[in-house]
Amino acid sequence: MPFFSIIIPTYNRARLLERTLASVFTQEFTDYEVLVVDDGSTDDTEDVLARHSGRVRVLRQQNQGQGVARNLAIQHAVGTYAVFLDSDDLWFPWTLSTYLQAIDMYVSPSVVMGTVASFGREEELASVSQEPFRAWAFTDYLASAPEPFIRTACVIAVRLEALRRVGGFTARRIASEDHDLLFRLGTEPGFVWMQAPIVVGYRQHDHSSSRSLEQSHQGLRFQLEQEQGGHYPGGASRRRDRLTLILRGVRHVTRWLTEHGRPDLAMDLYRRSLGAHLEVPRWRYLLGFPPWMMAASLRHLRR
Template identity: 55%
Template sequence: MDDGSTDGTGELLARYGTRVRVFHQRNAGQGVARNLGIREARGDYVVFLDSDDLWPPWTLATFQQVLQSQGPLTLVMGRAHAFQDARELSVLEDGPVTARRFDDYLASADATFIRTACAVAVRTEALRRVGGFSDRRVSAEDYDLLYRLGVEPGFAYVESPVTLGYRQHATSSSRDLDRGYEGTLFLLEQERRGHYPGGAARRRERLAMLLFGLRHVTHWLLEHGHRRQALALYARGLRFHRVLPRWRYLLGFPPWVLAVSLRSRR
């Protein structure tokens, strides 16, 4: 998918001739671009790779092996390795494939691993059934998709080998912070409106993942001096934390904001 790029992507891909199908559109955001790819997909599964991330050579073979060995699956998520310089990935090694299977994505709520839609293989039919990605320009469109796939049967997480180089940019711009804030609000609003599957019976699992992300973003905002946004997001999450409280965070975050504020005035 070429989402209106101006960096020579089209010319580069044209060198591959008919071996690669390329679809072009005016810049409309990554959700819209991915959805066009989903509509045009011919295979049983769709795999995503963001422009700034990298796959080691064995990624697709690893996904294929997990799909063949773990039984019917809707979603396979690979293990990510954070990096800033591509040379850091030279330490990665292919090896025996191990994966942990869950009944569905929501059932993995208590597991701890990096969750991102740029490290997944998803059954094409399921992607189309849930409507693909949101077309809104929010940074959380991948999490939103994962929640909407939450009760589709069969989810596996690849514990080894690493299948994604997940690029961490050396500097965080204020735009990224704003998008993180707005994306988290979007996810909470989707949950409040009942747009995620599983109903009341699976609410605690959804909230376990949603609130983990919220706590991470509020810490991130505060560390970069965005105190008002951090407090606003903390307040918006209170109604959800009443269902699944984390007292250390709930009681400790406001004093931390105050302490940071006082330090900044010195």
């Protein structure tokens, strides 16, 4: 059995997928399997995957979104840890060995999260080097709530048994489905955040799923609803940790929505999170966001 199951969902990214796979095949640590889920692609994805026959396990489904695609791979994976990689992102040769170092050092934590370097052109990653290992360990994911680092599924390794225990990803087509998963993994024992070295090159382009305004709104709305319905673990004693993480996302997304011309969606999230923000409380945001939103909306209209 391989130690890592590398899970790559893809949809109509044949050219980028080729580069992503190339970054996997240069890994220093080689005890892994690669599962690519073709989420109903209509481009040359099938041809790309055929060229890597024998090195990649290919799963196919009708187009249902990243969450369902990842869940299909989780069902078929046989590794001890699942590692998620988006089909437009890149790894460095030390990526898997760095995850392994954290797993060994901190005695098999449930979740390990790394750090990304954003790029538009691949040449920009030339300056990224393998810095000395630095990491922070927590009793579980929720305990990391005070730390404001970037959290996303493209930089996590998760014990496969824990993934299956919490049911994997939501099937909804929303942004931040990875944050929802992390909340459901929130009390699984052991969480490590690796500050260095950087382990993922995160490609920024117009087709990145995180850039969908409505899906971003729906993702945060879903998290608020899940919290309100008591669907996340930890009970009342961990509510502040959960709210710290959820509301940090709300504040970021409401500003982003406003700056991109959707103050209606921003205000909807503001209203839905009002009670939670009062509970924490976050007075600066509560009092400052409405007038800031109005001013930002006027600036957007004048462009």
